[in-house]
Amino acid sequence: MTAEDVGTTTADMTSVARATRFVAGLGRAPGEAGGDPAPKTALGVHLGIKAAARFKLGRPDLEGLTVAIQGLGGVGSHLARLLAGEGARLKVADVRADAVQRVCDELGARAVAAADVLAEDVDVLAPCALGSVLDARSIPRLRARIVAGAANNQLAHGQDGQSLLAAGILYAPDYVINAGGIISASREYQGGATEAQVLDDIGQIPLRLTEIFERARHENRTTNSVADQMARERLGRRPQKMVA
Numbered sequence: 563m564t565a566e567d568v569g570t571t572t573a574d575m576t577s578v579a580r581a582t583r584f585v586a587g588l589g590r591a592p593g594e595a596g597g598d599p600a601p602k603t604a605l606g607v608h609l610g611i612k613a614a615a616r617f618k619l620g621r622p623d624l625e626g627l628t629v630a631i632q633g634l635g636g637v638g639s640h641l642a643r644l645l646a647g648e649g650a651r652l653k654v655a656d657v658r659a660d661a662v663q664r665v666c667d668e669l670g671a672r673a674v675a676a677a678d679v680l681a682e683d684v685d686v687l688a689p690c691a692l693g694s695v696l697d698a699r700s701i702p703r704l705r706a707r708i709v710a711g712a713a714n715n716q717l718a719h720g721q722d723g724q725s726l727l728a729a730g731i732l733y734a735p736d737y738v739i740n741a742g743g744i745i746s747a748s749r750e751y752q753g754g755a756t757e758a759q760v761l762d763d764i765g766q767i768p769l770r771l772t773e774i775f776e777r778a779r780h781e782n783r784t785t786n787s788v789a790d791q792m793a794r795e796r797l798g799r800r801p802q803k804m805v806a
Contacts, residue, residue, distance in 0.1 A: 565743070596750030632680065635656075639661070642654060689711035
Protein backbone atom coordinates (compact mmCIF):
# COMPACT_ATOMS: atom_id res chain seq x y z
CA MET A 563 0.00 0.00 0.00
CA THR A 564 1.18 3.52 -0.76
CA ALA A 565 0.05 6.97 0.31
CA GLU A 566 1.36 10.54 0.35
CA ASP A 567 4.91 11.35 1.32
CA VAL A 568 7.36 14.14 0.51
CA GLY A 569 6.18 16.12 -2.49
CA THR A 570 2.94 14.24 -3.21
CA THR A 571 -0.72 15.16 -2.70
CA THR A 572 -4.18 13.62 -2.55
CA ALA A 573 -4.52 14.47 -6.25
CA ASP A 574 -1.41 12.39 -6.95
CA MET A 575 -2.87 9.47 -5.01
CA THR A 576 -6.06 9.75 -7.04
CA SER A 577 -3.94 9.33 -10.15
CA VAL A 578 -2.15 6.34 -8.63
CA ALA A 579 -5.53 4.79 -7.78
CA ARG A 580 -6.34 4.58 -11.50
CA ALA A 581 -3.56 2.02 -11.84
CA THR A 582 -3.76 0.11 -8.55
CA ARG A 583 -6.13 -0.41 -5.64
CA PHE A 584 -3.24 -0.55 -3.18
CA VAL A 585 -3.38 3.14 -2.36
CA ALA A 586 -4.72 5.38 0.41
CA GLY A 587 -4.66 9.06 1.22
CA LEU A 588 -7.51 9.79 -1.17
CA GLY A 589 -10.34 12.25 -0.76
CA ARG A 590 -12.95 11.28 1.81
CA ALA A 591 -16.45 12.15 2.92
CA PRO A 592 -16.89 14.11 6.18
CA GLY A 593 -16.53 11.86 9.20
CA GLU A 594 -14.79 9.05 7.30
CA ALA A 595 -11.21 7.94 7.92
CA GLY A 596 -8.57 8.90 5.39
CA GLY A 597 -7.57 11.86 3.27
CA ASP A 598 -4.24 13.66 3.46
CA PRO A 599 -2.27 11.85 6.20
CA ALA A 600 0.01 14.83 6.98
CA PRO A 601 -2.25 16.43 9.62
CA LYS A 602 -2.59 13.07 11.37
CA THR A 603 1.17 12.57 11.36
CA ALA A 604 1.59 16.04 12.84
CA LEU A 605 -1.01 15.33 15.51
CA GLY A 606 0.78 12.17 16.60
CA VAL A 607 4.12 13.99 16.75
CA HIS A 608 2.53 16.79 18.75
CA LEU A 609 1.14 14.31 21.28
CA GLY A 610 4.48 12.50 21.33
CA ILE A 611 6.38 15.70 22.07
CA LYS A 612 4.05 16.34 25.00
CA ALA A 613 4.72 12.82 26.31
CA ALA A 614 8.48 13.31 25.95
CA ALA A 615 8.32 16.68 27.73
CA ARG A 616 6.42 15.11 30.62
CA PHE A 617 8.90 12.26 30.89
CA LYS A 618 12.15 14.17 30.43
CA LEU A 619 11.35 17.64 31.71
CA GLY A 620 8.47 16.99 34.10
CA ARG A 621 6.37 19.47 32.16
CA PRO A 622 2.57 19.08 32.07
CA ASP A 623 2.28 21.22 28.94
CA LEU A 624 4.35 22.93 26.26
CA GLU A 625 3.85 26.54 27.38
CA GLY A 626 7.16 28.39 27.08
CA LEU A 627 9.17 25.43 25.76
CA THR A 628 11.38 26.12 22.76
CA VAL A 629 11.05 23.75 19.82
CA ALA A 630 13.17 23.75 16.68
CA ILE A 631 11.44 22.31 13.62
CA GLN A 632 13.60 21.14 10.73
CA GLY A 633 11.40 20.98 7.65
CA LEU A 634 8.16 22.85 6.99
CA GLY A 635 6.38 20.62 4.52
CA GLY A 636 2.89 19.24 5.02
CA VAL A 637 3.74 17.72 8.39
CA GLY A 638 6.19 20.30 9.72
CA SER A 639 3.89 23.24 9.04
CA HIS A 640 0.91 21.51 10.67
CA LEU A 641 3.07 20.61 13.65
CA ALA A 642 4.20 24.22 13.99
CA ARG A 643 0.58 25.36 14.28
CA LEU A 644 -0.23 22.75 16.90
CA LEU A 645 2.81 23.63 18.99
CA ALA A 646 2.25 27.38 18.71
CA GLY A 647 -1.34 26.83 19.80
CA GLU A 648 -0.03 25.44 23.10
CA GLY A 649 2.34 28.30 23.72
CA ALA A 650 5.60 26.76 22.51
CA ARG A 651 8.25 29.10 21.14
CA LEU A 652 9.32 28.04 17.67
CA LYS A 653 12.55 28.13 15.72
CA VAL A 654 12.03 26.91 12.17
CA ALA A 655 14.18 25.97 9.21
CA ASP A 656 13.59 24.76 5.67
CA VAL A 657 15.52 24.86 2.42
CA ARG A 658 12.57 26.84 0.97
CA ALA A 659 12.72 30.43 2.14
CA ASP A 660 9.06 31.03 1.27
CA ALA A 661 7.93 28.20 3.56
CA VAL A 662 9.95 29.64 6.44
CA GLN A 663 8.57 33.12 5.84
CA ARG A 664 4.98 31.88 5.83
CA VAL A 665 5.34 30.14 9.18
CA CYS A 666 7.19 33.08 10.71
CA ASP A 667 4.52 35.51 9.56
CA GLU A 668 1.65 33.30 10.69
CA LEU A 669 2.98 32.05 14.01
CA GLY A 670 5.68 34.47 15.08
CA ALA A 671 8.35 31.80 14.75
CA ARG A 672 12.03 32.67 14.50
CA ALA A 673 13.82 31.69 11.28
CA VAL A 674 17.01 29.64 11.57
CA ALA A 675 19.43 28.71 8.82
CA ALA A 676 18.89 25.15 7.60
CA ALA A 677 22.56 24.37 8.20
CA ASP A 678 22.35 25.49 11.84
CA VAL A 679 18.99 24.22 13.09
CA LEU A 680 20.32 20.98 14.57
CA ALA A 681 22.67 22.91 16.84
CA GLU A 682 20.07 25.32 18.22
CA ASP A 683 19.80 25.63 21.99
CA VAL A 684 16.24 24.35 22.44
CA ASP A 685 14.19 22.05 24.63
CA VAL A 686 12.99 19.92 21.71
CA LEU A 687 14.40 19.27 18.26
CA ALA A 688 11.77 18.05 15.79
CA PRO A 689 13.32 16.67 12.57
CA CYS A 690 10.53 16.80 9.99
CA ALA A 691 12.45 16.70 6.73
CA LEU A 692 14.51 13.81 5.34
CA GLY A 693 16.22 11.00 7.22
CA SER A 694 19.70 10.19 8.53
CA VAL A 695 20.11 13.60 10.17
CA LEU A 696 21.40 12.13 13.45
CA ASP A 697 24.88 10.73 13.03
CA ALA A 698 28.40 10.85 14.42
CA ARG A 699 28.89 14.38 13.11
CA SER A 700 25.58 15.96 14.07
CA ILE A 701 24.89 14.41 17.47
CA PRO A 702 27.84 16.11 19.24
CA ARG A 703 26.42 19.45 18.04
CA LEU A 704 22.95 18.90 19.52
CA ARG A 705 21.88 21.11 22.41
CA ALA A 706 18.30 19.87 22.60
CA ARG A 707 17.20 17.72 25.53
CA ILE A 708 14.63 15.86 23.44
CA VAL A 709 14.61 14.73 19.81
CA ALA A 710 11.05 14.06 18.67
CA GLY A 711 10.02 14.61 15.08
CA ALA A 712 8.24 13.25 12.04
CA ALA A 713 11.10 12.38 9.70
CA ASN A 714 11.62 8.74 8.82
CA ASN A 715 14.90 6.99 9.64
CA GLN A 716 16.28 9.86 11.70
CA LEU A 717 19.21 7.78 12.98
CA ALA A 718 21.85 7.22 10.32
CA HIS A 719 22.83 4.02 12.14
CA GLY A 720 21.26 2.09 14.99
CA GLN A 721 24.25 2.78 17.23
CA ASP A 722 23.59 6.50 16.99
CA GLY A 723 20.86 5.91 19.55
CA GLN A 724 23.62 5.04 22.02
CA SER A 725 25.30 8.38 21.33
CA LEU A 726 22.04 10.18 22.12
CA LEU A 727 21.65 8.19 25.34
CA ALA A 728 25.22 9.00 26.37
CA ALA A 729 24.55 12.69 25.74
CA GLY A 730 21.47 12.61 27.96
CA ILE A 731 19.11 13.29 25.05
CA LEU A 732 15.72 11.56 25.02
CA TYR A 733 14.96 10.19 21.55
CA ALA A 734 11.39 9.41 20.49
CA PRO A 735 11.75 6.54 17.97
CA ASP A 736 10.60 7.86 14.62
CA TYR A 737 8.29 5.07 13.53
CA VAL A 738 6.41 5.30 16.82
CA ILE A 739 5.94 9.05 17.07
CA ASN A 740 5.20 9.57 13.36
CA ALA A 741 2.67 6.73 13.09
CA GLY A 742 -0.39 8.98 12.86
CA GLY A 743 -0.30 9.20 9.09
CA ILE A 744 0.01 5.47 8.48
CA ILE A 745 -2.70 4.83 11.09
CA SER A 746 -5.01 7.08 9.08
CA ALA A 747 -3.99 5.56 5.74
CA SER A 748 -4.34 1.97 6.93
CA ARG A 749 -7.76 2.63 8.44
CA GLU A 750 -8.84 4.23 5.17
CA TYR A 751 -7.51 1.29 3.15
CA GLN A 752 -9.22 -1.29 5.35
CA GLY A 753 -12.49 0.62 5.15
CA GLY A 754 -15.32 1.13 7.60
CA ALA A 755 -13.50 3.34 10.08
CA THR A 756 -14.55 6.79 11.21
CA GLU A 757 -12.46 9.88 11.81
CA ALA A 758 -13.16 9.51 15.53
CA GLN A 759 -11.72 5.98 15.55
CA VAL A 760 -8.56 7.20 13.81
CA LEU A 761 -8.13 9.95 16.39
CA ASP A 762 -8.59 7.41 19.19
CA ASP A 763 -5.84 5.26 17.66
CA ILE A 764 -3.50 8.22 17.32
CA GLY A 765 -4.19 9.06 20.94
CA GLN A 766 -2.37 5.84 21.89
CA ILE A 767 0.95 7.15 20.52
CA PRO A 768 1.99 9.01 23.70
CA LEU A 769 1.13 5.96 25.80
CA ARG A 770 3.31 3.73 23.64
CA LEU A 771 6.15 6.24 23.77
CA THR A 772 5.94 6.52 27.54
CA GLU A 773 6.11 2.73 27.80
CA ILE A 774 9.24 2.77 25.63
CA PHE A 775 10.83 5.59 27.65
CA GLU A 776 10.16 3.86 30.96
CA ARG A 777 11.44 0.49 29.77
CA ALA A 778 14.56 2.08 28.29
CA ARG A 779 15.30 3.89 31.55
CA HIS A 780 14.67 0.79 33.66
CA GLU A 781 16.93 -1.36 31.47
CA ASN A 782 19.49 1.40 30.76
CA ARG A 783 19.02 0.92 27.03
CA THR A 784 18.41 3.11 24.03
CA THR A 785 14.84 3.95 23.17
CA ASN A 786 15.31 2.82 19.57
CA SER A 787 16.51 -0.64 20.62
CA VAL A 788 13.60 -0.99 23.04
CA ALA A 789 11.13 0.08 20.34
CA ASP A 790 12.60 -2.44 17.90
CA GLN A 791 12.35 -5.22 20.47
CA MET A 792 8.78 -4.35 21.39
CA ALA A 793 7.80 -4.31 17.72
CA ARG A 794 9.32 -7.75 17.17
CA GLU A 795 7.57 -9.07 20.28
CA ARG A 796 4.20 -7.81 19.09
CA LEU A 797 4.66 -9.06 15.55
CA GLY A 798 5.67 -12.45 16.91
CA ARG A 799 2.37 -12.72 18.77
CA ARG A 800 0.25 -11.95 15.73
CA PRO A 801 -0.62 -14.34 12.89
CA GLN A 802 0.88 -13.33 9.57
CA LYS A 803 -1.63 -12.47 6.88
CA MET A 804 -0.80 -12.12 3.22
CA VAL A 805 -2.86 -9.71 1.13
CA ALA A 806 -3.30 -10.77 -2.48
